[in-house]
Amino acid sequence: xxxxxxxxxxxxxxxxxxxxxxxxxxxxxxxxxxxPLLNLFLPDLAATNIGGFSATWLVLxxxxxxxxxxxxxxxxxxxxxxxxxxxxxESK
Amino acid sequence: MxxxxxxxxxWVVLVTVATIMLGVWATKxxxxxxxxxxxxxxVSVFWNASAISGEYLSAASFMGIAxxxxxxxxxxxxxxxxxxAGYLFLLLFIAGPLRRFGAYTIPDFAEGRFHSPAFRKVAxxxxxxxxxxxxxxxxxGAGVTMAGIMGWPYxxxxxxxxxxxxxxxxxxxxxxxxxxxxxxxxxxxxxxxxPLFVVMSVVGFYNKPLETARAxxxxxxxxxxxxxxxxxxxxxxxxxxxxxAARVSLVKFETDTKLAAVSVxxxxxxxxxxxxxxxxxxxxxxxxxxxxxxxxxxxxxTLVQVTPFDVTNAEGKTSKASLKLEFADKAEIRVTAPENxxxxxxxxxxxxxxxxPFGPLTSKNGYPLLYTYSLIIALVCGTAGLPHILVRFxxxxxxxxxxxxxxxxxxxxxxxxxxxxxxxxxxxLAMPILxxxxxxxxxxxxxxxxxDGGGVLGAMxxxxxxxxxxxxxxxxFSGLLVSMSGAFAHDIYGKILKPSSAPEERLKMFxxxxxxxxxxxxxxxxxxxxxxxxxxxxxxxxxxxxxYFPLLLLGAWWRGLTAKGAATGMLLGxxxxxxxxxxxxxxxxxxxxxxxxxLVRSLMEQPAIWAVPLSLLLMVFVSKATARxxxxxxxxxxxxLHAPEELGHSKDYIS
Numbered sequence: 001x002x003x004x005x006x007x008x009x010x011x012x013x014x015x016x017x018x019x020x021x022x023x024x025x026x027x028x029x030x031x032x033x034x035x036p037l038l039n040l041f042l043p044d045l046a047a048t049n050i051g052g053f054s055a056t057w058l059v060l061x062x063x064x065x066x067x068x069x070x071x072x073x074x075x076x077x078x079x080x081x082x083x084x085x086x087x088x089x090e091s092k
Numbered sequence: 093m094x095x096x097x098x099x100x101x102x103w104v105v106l107v108t109v110a111t112i113m114l115g116v117w118a119t120k121x122x123x124x125x126x127x128x129x130x131x132x133x134x135v136s137v138f139w140n141a142s143a144i145s146g147e148y149l150s151a152a153s154f155m156g157i158a159x160x161x162x163x164x165x166x167x168x169x170x171x172x173x174x175x176x177a178g179y180l181f182l183l184l185f186i187a188g189p190l191r192r193f194g195a196y197t198i199p200d201f202a203e204g205r206f207h208s209p210a211f212r213k214v215a216x217x218x219x220x221x222x223x224x225x226x227x228x229x230x231x232x233g234a235g236v237t238m239a240g241i242m243g244w245p246y247x248x249x250x251x252x253x254x255x256x257x258x259x260x261x262x263x264x265x266x267x268x269x270x271x272x273x274x275x276x277x278x279x280x281x282x283x284x285x286x287p288l289f290v291v292m293s294v295v296g297f298y299n300k301p302l303e304t305a306r307a308x309x310x311x312x313x314x315x316x317x318x319x320x321x322x323x324x325x326x327x328x329x330x331x332x333x334x335x336x337a338a339r340v341s342l343v344k345f346e347t348d349t350k351l352a353a354v355s356v357x358x359x360x361x362x363x364x365x366x367x368x369x370x371x372x373x374x375x376x377x378x379x380x381x382x383x384x385x386x387x388x389x390x391x392x393x394t395l396v397q398v399t400p401f402d403v404t405n406a407e408g409k410t411s412k413a414s415l416k417l418e419f420a421d422k423a424e425i426r427v428t429a430p431e432n433x434x435x436x437x438x439x440x441x442x443x444x445x446x447x448x449p450f451g452p453l454t455s456k457n458g459y460p461l462l463y464t465y466s467l468i469i470a471l472v473c474g475t476a477g478l479p480h481i482l483v484r485f486x487x488x489x490x491x492x493x494x495x496x497x498x499x500x501x502x503x504x505x506x507x508x509x510x511x512x513x514x515x516x517x518x519x520x521l522a523m524p525i526l527x528x529x530x531x532x533x534x535x536x537x538x539x540x541x542x543x544d545g546g547g548v549l550g551a552m553x554x555x556x557x558x559x560x561x562x563x564x565x566x567x568x569f570s571g572l573l574v575s576m577s578g579a580f581a582h583d584i585y586g587k588i589l590k591p592s593s594a595p596e597e598r599l600k601m602f603x604x605x606x607x608x609x610x611x612x613x614x615x616x617x618x619x620x621x622x623x624x625x626x627x628x629x630x631x632x633x634x635x636x637x638x639x640y641f642p643l644l645l646l647g648a649w650w651r652g653l654t655a656k657g658a659a660t661g662m663l664l665g666x667x668x669x670x671x672x673x674x675x676x677x678x679x680x681x682x683x684x685x686x687x688x689x690x691l692v693r694s695l696m697e698q699p700a701i702w703a704v705p706l707s708l709l710l711m712v713f714v715s716k717a718t719a720r721x722x723x724x725x726x727x728x729x730x731x732x733l734h735a736p737e738e739l740g741h742s743k744d745y746i747s
Contacts, residue, residue: 006727021184039449052299064508
């Protein structure tokens with residue numbers, strides 16, 4: 001395999017992998033950027049009482065962790081499927 | 093000494109001895125140099141994830157977050173979230189390619205990616221910078237824990253703990269450490285959760301402190317009139333007693349002492365109008381003291397009354413202020429209130445400020461949103477730039493298992509971190525006296541003791557959390573020592589000083605380096621007693637975020653990165669953040685006197701918001717300018733980083 005072929009294959013690989021990574025990163029970044037903005041501009045909503053917790057405390061102190069689990073298991077599944085597809089296509 | 097006081101010590105000794113035994117046993121099974129450095133790349137996903145989590149959960153996680161949540165409330169929740177969520181970035185962009193590249197250490201990656209031995213030197217220096225910064229809070233954790241359970245002076249704890257761990261690492265290497273750290277994850281999860289359930293059954297559930305705070309936004313927790321031990325000037329800024337602006341306080345001095353300064357708190361801004369002439373007076377004594385006194389000796393048994401007063405700002409708004417006493421010497425005091433009223437806890441933020449976003453942590457310099465974002469960037473990007481964690485990804489057999497391992501790490505870390513703020517919240521409810529003595533970092537150790545008022549159960553539970561704290565700084569300090577000594581033996585000695593050295597010589601060098609670096613860490617640890625544990629770790633993250641994170645992100649995904657580009661970005665981004673942080677520390681310690689504008693101060697204390705983009709941009713611009721120096725085999729390298737192993741483009745970069 002020469003350099004041009006390698007580059008062409010690399011570009012295809014990177015494009016597909018980066019596409020998946022960036023989509024999930026985008027969701028995560030929206031949450032990270034959004035929560036402080038919500039706290040700043042809608043403080044009453046952020047302070048809503050949910051079983052003694054303020055809504056924003058419940059989100060940041062508790063719910064944030066399962067949320068990252070969901071995002072990362074999405075990614076791991078997606079990435080394994082994507083790589084299996086790539087291997088199947090390349091071995092044809 | 094009462095027998096109950098020995099129980100925590102027994103737990104700590106138990107966990108230390110068990111750790112060392114496990115390490116010795118595992119070492120017998122490891123033989124080759126490859127085993128020693130990366131555990132032979134044969135560790136299963138579950139155990140590797142346990143080991144990464146075990147290594148990662150440091151004193152900052154175990155004690156520091158609880159302390160910081162107790163002290164600052166909501167804003168401090170970003171710390172555990174950032175520590176855990178950072179792994180998502182690592183997973184999305186770095187874990188897979190890094191493993192597929194197949195190098196031992198980050199400096200190996202740096203050199204292998206660009207074929208540049210010069211760049212290796214830059215990369216190695218950051219293993220040491222970040223490593224030392226990260227060991228400081230571990231050392232403080234050791235000192236504080238031993239002071240809390242044994243009453244030892246701060247330095248004794250550091251010396252004893254540091255020596256034990258250093259020798260363990262010098263003997264064991266990394267194979268021992270993998271197994272030990274996996275076991276330590278499970279010890280830590282157990283230690284942070286089980287005692288907490290017992291404490292909650294006595295003090296109240298997680299929502300109780302939050303509901304209490306919500307019910308009275310201006311309220312401040314009350315403290316009993318117990319003796320409070322104040323630290324002297326050496327512990328600045330943790331030598332201050334900021335009295336409540338809501339109530340009158342009486343401060344009784346039980347020992348002779350000296351105050352370095354009395355000042356108005358919060359610090360007046362230009363245009364503020366107030367009359368502090370009646371704010372402080374010595375009751376029934378000839379001592380003259382006012383709101384601007386400096387270096388004033390206070391004799392034993394003096395009773396000082398501090399009365400809040402009104403401050404009207406330039407816009408005509410009125411608020412309450414009180415005074416801050418800074419202790420020059422150590423002292424024992426009691427804080428009470430007139431007419432047997434409950435005394436307000438000094439140094440404690442009011443309920444509303446504690447419960448709601450943009451409280452004392454992020455708004456202290458006046459730019460809360462900026463501070464919050466900068467902290468988030470440091471933590472999230474910094475996790476992906478910690479050398480002692482990244483080295484663990486090489487112990488996965490392939491890229492796929494590296495990703496699965498990261499997913500497991502996130503689950504394990506989340507399951508741990510969710511408990512840490514509960515400790516801090518309950519501390520506010522049940523032990524507000526920790527605010528007064530500036531020792532909120534010891535909440536996890538002290539809080540269990542109150543379940544039965546100093547009885548056996550409390551001592552047992554405190555023993556468990558102390559053992560957990562021990563496991564925390566042992567595992568992280570061990571990991572850091574391995575990675576720093578490894579950098580020294582493998583990179584500085586093996587690649588730069590004596591490339592002809594045999595593996596046995598490097599192994600010997602590793603052991604010497606471990607002892608030397610351990611000794612330096614202990615010395616540095618003695619200097620940082622006054623800094624919050626979680627803050628210091630945040631700084632290590634900020635440096636990692638501005639140096640390794642951009643290198644790995646662009647190195648893995650952008651073909652056009654050149655060695656010069658990467659080195660420029662890393663050096664400037666990393667060193668400027670390092671300089672900003674050290675300056676902040678020196679100003680806080682009053683070694684340096686600098687009048688910084690609040691904006692500059694915010695940007696220096698949390699540099700990630702400018703340093704990470706700066707580092708990334710420099711890498712891109714300098715690489716574009718030196719585009720001719722893109723490695724000739726960049727295509728082969730990029731393919732190796734990204735092709736699934738089945739395609740046969742990966743190879744282990746063993747050197």
